[in-house]
Amino acid sequence: MLEHGGNLRDAMLRFGRDDWLDLSTGINPHWYPAPALPGNAWHRLPEADPELALAAADYYGAPQMLPVAGTQAAIQALPRLRKPSRVTVAAPSYAEHAHHWSEHGHTLTQTPYDELDAAVAHSDVMVVCNPNNPTGASVPAAQLLEWAGQLAARGGWLVVDEAFGDTAQENSVAAHSGRPGLIVLRSVGKFFGLAGIRLGFVAAHPDLLHALADLLGPWTISGPAQHIALAALRDQQWQADTRDQLLAGGKRLRRLLAAHGIQSNGTALFQWWSEPRAETFWQHMAERGIWVRLFKRAARGIRLGLPPDDNGWRRLETALQEWTNKEPT
Structure with missing residues (x-):
């Protein structure tokens, strides 16, 4: 089975902490608020609607x-x-x-x-x-x-x-x-x-x-x-609001990375860059409770998604600053 992002159980087993900021998937951190389910939703066979x-x-x-x-x-x-x-x-x-x-x-x-x-x-x-x-x-x-x-x-x-x-x-x-x-x-x-x-x-x-x-x-x-x-x-209103929020978040993430010397590409939901010290960067982030996606093969680099809140943005910025200040090994 191939490796994918979102594998927080692996992170917990390897690094032994439970306060993870999961940026490994590129999934919108502000999910659609699920409506209440009909009373028989778990009982009926799911006919195609x-x-x-x-x-x-x-x-x-x-x-x-x-x-x-x-x-x-x-x-x-x-x-x-x-x-x-x-x-x-x-x-x-x-x-x-x-x-x-x-x-x-x-x-x-x-x-x-x-x-x-x-x-x-x-x-x-x-x-x-x-x-x-x-x-x-x-x-x-x-x-x-x-x-x-x-x-x-x-x-x-x-x-x-x-x-x-x-x-x-x-x-x-x-x-x-x-x-x-x-x-x-x-x-x-x-x-x-x-x-x-x-x-x-x-x-x-x-x-x-x-x-x-x-x-x-x-x-x-x-x-x-x-x-x-x-x-x-x-829900067209939620879609329009969310599209604006994600586009703004994607620009913010790209600017934050650029401020720390990382020139990235991506979408509104994630940024990626070719990182010559990819494993070291991944380890650096994991030791600070930030789970990012490491790519080791053809696309050797790092992908990370949007933090969910101000605390997450601060944690990411602090970790990036510490990475910038770290001497290459």
Whole structure:
């Protein structure tokens, strides 16, 4: 199983403290306030509520969407819906994509973002996180649609993971997902801060959505998750306020890092930078009760998300100042 952020139990076991400031995930620290559940929410089998898919299509601007148990469910299932193919995954990016496309007989190539255009001609499937996790890199929507057209012309797919796209809607291609060969993944875990309900959506041509639904089977989304997500997707005032808050928070985090000599990139929800002393920085933060995401392989660096409150910002600033003052070893 691949390593992910949010693994606070590992932090507690390794460093033996319980006052953690968790900045390891890029999840909104101010989650949507879940409404009260109906009395029978835990009793009834979770039939698919058609209103949930309609609300998602309206919020994300897609013609049609399929609710899934987190985008992880789709990431694991999509490679099973194709015969063995030549697959290009933009790199570095969310590791689960490459992990699952490397199975089921597919031939996997991981390609840097600036080389993707040349890779289209040699691919049957291309997978792009937009904006990217962990680096924050993005591809303009027009470029994605051009690639999608080239791939679809020979029966291929472009899979675009927009899990962090809620504050960068200008680059979303969800509105075009009714065409064959374009598949868009969205999540309520990041922007809405509802990672615990395990809910995401897939936008694609109806034929592909039917095939994916058949593969995933019945009762994939719990009743409580459907109820909470429906409220969140319809709450336009909360969405507008939260978008403004996150954009301001992302700018504040980038400025704070820059003030301590760190030139970062990212989104409204996280910042990332290539750090030559990545393990040392991670250790420095962990010793101060701040859990950040360490990347050791192709994307060697650090990613950290937004603190939840003023105390968290102060803790982070103090730790960064101590890092700046520390002599390199």
